[in-house]
Amino acid sequence: MRVSVIGVGTWQFGGEWGRDFSQAEADAILDAAADCGINLIDTAECYGDHLAEKFIGDYLARRDRSRWIVATKFGHRFNSFMNRDDDFSVAGVRKQLDASLKALRVEAIDLYQFHSGSDAVFQNPELWTWLAEQKRAGKIRHLGVSILQKGSELQAREAANFGVETLQVFYNRLDRRAEELYFPHAAKNHLGILARVPLASGLLSGKYKPGATFAANDVRTTFDAEKLKRDLAEVERLQVEEVPPGVPMAQWAMAWCLENPAVSALIPGCKNPEQVRANASAAEFYLAAKADSMA
Numbered sequence: 001m002r003v004s005v006i007g008v009g010t011w012q013f014g015g016e017w018g019r020d021f022s023q024a025e026a027d028a029i030l031d032a033a034a035d036c037g038i039n040l041i042d043t044a045e046c047y048g049d050h051l052a053e054k055f056i057g058d059y060l061a062r063r064d065r066s067r068w069i070v071a072t073k074f075g076h077r078f079n080s081f082m083n084r085d086d087d088f089s090v091a092g093v094r095k096q097l098d099a100s101l102k103a104l105r106v107e108a109i110d111l112y113q114f115h116s117g118s119d120a121v122f123q124n125p126e127l128w129t130w131l132a133e134q135k136r137a138g139k140i141r142h143l144g145v146s147i148l149q150k151g152s153e154l155q156a157r158e159a160a161n162f163g164v165e166t167l168q169v170f171y172n173r174l175d176r177r178a179e180e181l182y183f184p185h186a187a188k189n190h191l192g193i194l195a196r197v198p199l200a201s202g203l204l205s206g207k208y209k210p211g212a213t214f215a216a217n218d219v220r221t222t223f224d225a226e227k228l229k230r231d232l233a234e235v236e237r238l239q240v241e242e243v244p245p246g247v248p249m250a251q252w253a254m255a256w257c258l259e260n261p262a263v264s265a266l267i268p269g270c271k272n273p274e275q276v277r278a279n280a281s282a283a284e285f286y287l288a289a290k291a292d293s294m295a
Contacts, residue, residue, distance in 0.1 A: 001069055001110065001142065001192075005258060005283050007040030008033045008276065009196065009269040011219075013055045014047030016081060017269065018218035025272075026055035030063075032273035036280035040069045042168075042194065042267040043104075044115055044146075045096050046076035046084050053103035061105045071194075072100050073115035073146055082222055088114075088121040090130045097139060112140045113168060114155075116148035122155050128162040135163075144168060144194070147182070156182040160189035171195035171263070172204060173238060173256050174231055183262040192264040198257045199250055199268055203231050206239055206249030247285070254282035 008030065013021050030041070043052045053072060060068065074096045076084040087093070100109060112131070114122060121127075122145070134140045144166035145159050156167055167186055171178040171193075178195070186193050199205050201220055210232045214220040220228075235249075243252045254266055270276045 003040040003069055003265045004038045005265050006038055006280050007042055007265050007267040009267040010043040010052045011047050012269050012271055013052035016219045018215040023058055027059055028273050029276055030059050032276040040265055042071045044073040045100055046078040049078045050099050050103040053100055057103050057105035069110045071111035072109055073113040075115040075117045088117050090127055108138055109140050111142045111144050113144035113146045115146050119152055119154050132163055151177055151181055153181045156185040166192040168194040168196055170197055172198050172200045173253055174200045186262055193262050195257050195263050195266050198254045198266040203235055204253035251282045251285050255286035258286040
């Protein structure tokens with residue numbers, strides 16, 4: 001698959017980033033992405049109860065499906081705000097796959113990703129054998145692993161043995177663990193890398209200062225307060241010491257991720273078309289900087 005280096009993350013469509021979305025707002029975001037040359041949509045079964053997938057499916061039903069690469073995930077069932085049940089059983093994932101295909105209104109999911117599960121549930125040959133059968137049946141085109149936030153070197157190391165072709169990992173200027181934990185395995189096994197939270201959940205946008213607060217229905221209210229304080233202080237330091245004068249911090253932060261050759265694509269979130277266009281501009285900034293360095 002040839003993916004755009006900037007994608008569209010859609011967790012926000014599920015209503016856990018401080019606001020609810022309408023179909024018209026989702027359409028405007030995805031139309032802006034298409035206008036910018038973005039072709040990758042990343043979503044999940046538990047962004048709402050398949051809610052984000054339904055927004056995307058409604059959109060795809062009225063647009064050219066063939067221009068989009070649609071990635072979704074499995075392993076969780078949404079109950080309420082930041083409340084999920086895990087279910088990585090074959091029976092459970094079968095129901096999730098059918099629900100995702102229905103919500104997305106597609107015959108096949110381009111990239112189906114194991115979603116932030118433990119090593120114990122990852123190491124289940126029965127699950128991967130069943131997923132391989134779904135590939136042969138034409139319901140899934142490719143398999144990936146979205147590694148849980150706390151990390152798992154084992155999943156990166158063993159992924160290729162289960163037919164996995166991509167790793168989705170936390171990677172940004174505030175969290176560089178992927179460089180040691182995952183990128184060497186990706187290089188060895190020719191795995192694509194999708195870098196999620198490239199803006200560190202918006203902290204690297206430069207909009208938030210120490211002491212910032214968030215709405216009650218914003219996932220960032222669940223962050224550890226002391227770590228959030230340290231991260232915001234580090235953002236202030238980066239803005240002074242590393243971000244070039246006159247360059248938007250968000251653009252710089254995403255271009256910083258793209259500088260690592262292991263990274264195939266970034267999947268930042270966005271709340272409006274303007275943020276989509278700003279995210280896309282990071283690719284232009286990265287290419288311009290690369291050209292300057294080669295001149």
